[in-house]
Amino acid sequence: KQEVTQIPAALSVPEGENLVLNCSFTDSAIYNLQWFRQDPGKGLTSLLLIQSSQREQTSGRLNASLDKSSGRSTLYIAASQPGDSATYLCAVSGYSTLTFGKGTMLLVSP
Amino acid sequence: EAQVTQNPRYLITVTGKKLTVTCSQNMNHEYMSWYRQDPGLGLRQIYYSMNVEVTDKGDVPEGYKVSRKEKRNFPLILESPSPNQTSLYFCASSINPGGRTDTQYFGPGTRLTVL
Numbered sequence: 360k361q362e363v364t365q366i367p368a369a370l371s372v373p374e375g376e377n378l379v380l381n382c383s384f385t386d387s388a389i390y391n392l393q394w395f396r397q398d399p400g401k402g403l404t405s406l407l408l409i410q411s412s413q414r415e416q417t418s419g420r421l422n423a424s425l426d427k428s429s430g431r432s433t434l435y436i437a438a439s440q441p442g443d444s445a446t447y448l449c450a451v452s453g454y455s456t457l458t459f460g461k462g463t464m465l466l467v468s469p
Numbered sequence: 470e471a472q473v474t475q476n477p478r479y480l481i482t483v484t485g486k487k488l489t490v491t492c493s494q495n496m497n498h499e500y501m502s503w504y505r506q507d508p509g510l511g512l513r514q515i516y517y518s519m520n521v522e523v524t525d526k527g528d529v530p531e532g533y534k535v536s537r538k539e540k541r542n543f544p545l546i547l548e549s550p551s552p553n554q555t556s557l558y559f560c561a562s563s564i565n566p567g568g569r570t571d572t573q574y575f576g577p578g579t580r581l582t583v584l
Contacts, residue, residue, distance in 0.1 A: 402575045
């Protein structure tokens with residue numbers, strides 16, 4: 360059964376720092392890997408989707424990489440801002456379902 | 470606007486009183502799914518549907534029922550709710566199962582409290 364782990368569970372940084380969130384998964388037979396953002400008590404917003412044949416995707420200040428063979432992905436956030444404060448979830452797509460990690464709670468202080 | 474809607478957004482009920490949480494999507498997606506989110510446990514899949522009249526169990530299906538009579542709707546039914554079903558519930562949809570080629574779109578969530 361696929362398991363997804365995210366490290367760290369929580370992260371607090373001052374505004375302007377570059378940061379990296381980590382995601383690992385146990386079964387490399389995935390269709391894609393997705394990063395979501397969740398604000399407290401709210402739904403999930405898709406940030407980036409990396410197909411299994413791709414190595415990375417970029418959107419604005421966000422860059423996600425995927426190393427399928429080693430079962431790892433990273434989400435890089437450049438020049439962090441207080442508005443980036445949220446929980447970031449990693450999810451891998453199998454045949455019929457998405458399996459989620461438990462998330463990294465990010466706090467960016469002014 | 471492309472979206473997944475859920476109703477109600479908040480619900481407080483008592484043990485044993487049947488309830489239904491509705492989910493609707495306007496993107497003509499084949500695949501729909503229900504998740505529950507609990508502190509320390511993350512998001513776990515309850516049921517999913519590959520297409521109309523096709524549903525299957527996820528990781529935590531006990532105590533829940535679903536139906537998919539039309540493509541756009543995928544209601545979640547709790548026949549006899551219990552306190553351990555207190556949770557935040559999300560409905561999601563995508564073109565392909567599990568979001569194989571595209572992302573899953575999530576509804577805003579339904580916060581359920583069972584007393």
